Amino acid sequence: MNVARNRTRCALTLVLVVLGAVGLAYVIAARRPFAADRAPGRVETAIARRLVSLSIPPDLASPAIPQFSDGALSSIIHNGVRWTGMPAFRATDDPAEMWKLVSFVRHVPTLNAADLAHHDGEAGGGVAATTVSMDGTTFQPAEVTVRAGDVVEWINRDPFPHNVSADAAAIHSGDLDADGKWRYRAVTPGTFHYVCTLHPGMAGVLHVQ
Numbered sequence: 001m002n003v004a005r006n007r008t009r010c011a012l013t014l015v016l017v018v019l020g021a022v023g024l025a026y027v028i029a030a031r032r033p034f035a036a037d038r039a040p041g042r043v044e045t046a047i048a049r050r051l052v053s054l055s056i057p058p059d060l061a062s063p064a065i066p067q068f069s070d071g072a073l074s075s076i077i078h079n080g081v082r083w084t085g086m087p088a089f090r091a092t093d094d095p096a097e098m099w100k101l102v103s104f105v106r107h108v109p110t111l112n113a114a115d116l117a118h119h120d121g122e123a124g125g126g127v128a129a130t131t132v133s134m135d136g137t138t139f140q141p142a143e144v145t146v147r148a149g150d151v152v153e154w155i156n157r158d159p160f161p162h163n164v165s166a167d168a169a170a171i172h173s174g175d176l177d178a179d180g181k182w183r184y185r186a187v188t189p190g191t192f193h194y195v196c197t198l199h200p201g202m203a204g205v206l207h208v209q
Helices: 002-031 042-055 070-079 095-110
Strands: 130-135 138-140 143-146 151-156 181-185 190-196 199-208
Touching: 070 095, 130 143, 138 199, 143 151
Parallel strands: 130 151, 143 199
Antiparallel strands: 130 138, 151 181, 190 199
């Protein structure tokens, strides 16, 4: 019986404390409404600053970003992240544009001042590019060598769609219709094997010096 009474008293005490806290919050809110043109109190200021900090996406140059797969980054860009400053781009950008963003995010940790100087709408803008044609389910030439910072442009010469994809270099053009073009600025040195995912036997090699 004593145990039951103690539990009942504890429960009633907890209810009274909660009700008291709610009542106090109501009184404070009534006396100091949360209007934007009123100076906030210390508690409100501390909570607001913490919420703002939590709502800001992480530093794109942080070591955590490369741990995300290309698919995960694409999903984040496509859908956004609720309760943060990351909007969803699916209503404004097509898949090809979103894959460009994935490529950019993937290279942010290694970008330097020279890279940031080339911030055209399309990779390379009007800069001369090394051209690779997609013709007859082949890449022509099948192997190209460029320097870091150079631009490579793929052009679809076929009546059916092709794409360019290489996870290792974050190359994802999206599907290109007939006469479609896609530019990519090579940033990371290395040898990258790429394919058309619509025609897996269609492969090429990009050497970046």
